[in-house]
Amino acid sequence: MNINVPRGTEDLLPKDTVKWQAIENAYHRLAKIYNYKEIRTPIFERTELFQRGVGDTTDIVQKEMYTFTDRGDRSLTLRPEGTASVARAFVQHKMHGLPEQPTKLYYIGPMFRYERPQQGRTRQFTQFGIEAIGSADPAVDAEVISFAMESYQTLGLKSLKLVLNSLGDHESREAHRQALVDHFKPVESELCGDCQQRLEKNPLRLLDCKVDKDHPAMQNAPSILDYLNEYSANYFEQVKKHLDHMGIDFVVDETLVRGLDYYTHTAFEIMSEAEGFGSITTLSGGGRYDGLIQDLGGPEITGIGFALSIERLLMALEAEKVDLEEDETxxxxxxxxxxxxxxxxxxxxxxxxxxxxxxxxxxxxxxxxxxxxxxxxxxxxxxxxxxxxxxxxxxxxxxxxxxxxxxxxxxxxxxxxxxxxx
Missing domain, CATH: 3.40.50.800 (Anticodon-binding domain)
Incomplete structure (x- = not known):
């Protein structure tokens, strides 16, 4: 009987790992240039961390987590993403007390989600990510976005598209939330089962639904940009102005909401426009998270970060026919x-x-x-x-x-x- 790797995982042979090493080395160098320090967190955490940090209404928590009970009857989960673990470590080790703020961290490691395996989407995948925690300066948002774009351009990618949106602060989100409920309530019975549940718990998630994306109500749903209060609107304008000064091109997409509940204010995705890349064009995404640190028992401070899949990066490099310099001598x-x-x-x-x-x-x-x-x-x-x-x-x-x-x-x-x- 042959024993093969579990579905949704893969072996990386020496001919593959040499490319991974080139990418990882490039990211270590870039992190040093931007003055981010590496953090390594456990591969599994208490399940409650992701329920509270990622959000009960997300697909990740509801459908995709690898959760098990250990011999001490504790519920543990293989980490499905990196931000919650970094935020937990930031709180646990009181990193807000360090003299140099914001605290700028990066990580590389495996993540786990129970998804239907397809090209560019596996059940074990490797993320690189950064987190800048402790500053509400729009310039930090621009720095994180710059890092994300530079990380691809350094490796030779050219067919990139940066998509930007603002999710606003708590007040703006509540106003938008009510507008979404009022908008979708009349057609609730026409929506998928997940969206019917989301309508009450987190209506913003409806805008990220793949099943109902072509429903007429989705096409004219209320835009978050119409509900930004003065502070949120001004914050978004400052982020865009920083990007303009840095020469970073972007487009604003008012339907971009990201897949995690902790995002506020700036949200962004980077997409590949390379021919033949595939139907799932998103390479990476990130955004600001006000309240996450506080929800995990820390002080009332904010952070921003992004994460990318190295597997999808390799697909983009192949689509653009970029050969990494591989020293096998x-x-x-x-x-x-x-x-x-x-x-x-x-x-x-x-x-x-x-x-x-x-x-x-x-x-x-x-x-x-x-x-x-x-x-x-x-x-x-x-x-x-x-x-x-x-x-x-x-x-x-x-x-x-x-x-x-x-x-x-x-x-x-x-x-x-x-x-x-x-």
Missing amino acids: IDCYVITMGEEAKYAGSKIVDQLRKTGISTDQDYLDKKMKAQFKAADRNKARLALIIGENELNEGIANLKNLETGDQKSISLEEIVEKVKAEL
Whole structure:
């Protein structure tokens, strides 16, 4: 009986992980440029965190979470997204007390949602995200959006579209909420079962429904932008002005609501417009969250962040035919012939590795020609050849596999000579 990976998951083989490493390294570098520090949270949390943080009315909480009871009869959930965990850690460790504010954090890690697997959507996926917590400055919103756009452009993507909206503050949202209830109530029976429940609990979620998206009532639903109070409208204008000054193009979409309950004020998505990318065009999304930190027991401060799926990023890179620079080379391949030479080779391989030189050797007792082929498959820059005769003379032959040049060197000078050749 063959045991394969669970549905909705995948193995990443070495030919794949080299691309992942290139992306992860790029994001680590970009985070440093923007002065964000890495945080690592547990893969599973108490279920209540996501019920309170993400929202009971969201599809994530109602349909998609991997929840289980542990041996202590505690309800735990594999994290479906990153913001709630980061917010919990921020509160638990009293990071609001740090002298440098806002607290700027980033994370990379696996998330889990029970969804129908399809291209670009798996049950285990990897998110990169950032959170800036502790400032209500519209400039921080623009910084987070800039980071998101730059993260794609740095890797070579060009067919990008930034979509922006404001969800307003609590007062604005309540006014809009009532307008939505009044608008959809007359056609409630025509809506799907989920939307009928959302109408009372969180009518804003109706605008994100995939089932009823073509219903006539959706086309002329009240716009949140018509219900923004003076503060919210001014805040949104400042965010847009910052983006204009930064030269970041965007379009305003008044139907953009995002899929999580904690969003307020700025909400945004970045989409791929590359030909052949697929029907699900969203690459990433984010927004501001007033009240989330307080809901989790922290002080009354605000934050903003975004998250992206690395799987979908790879799809976009493929659609735009962007080849990541992948360094699969090694510095040196040690080729030996004879038993004593092999012992000497193991010592040399170990010496080279300890000085930071990437090195490998044959472990299958191949003939010399086959060992050279192995060096070529490993994309080695140099080959170090040692046979019984060379060993007796205290030398080795160092061959540059890129130029074909070869010379004899003393065994005592191997590390020095190999370094000089690289």
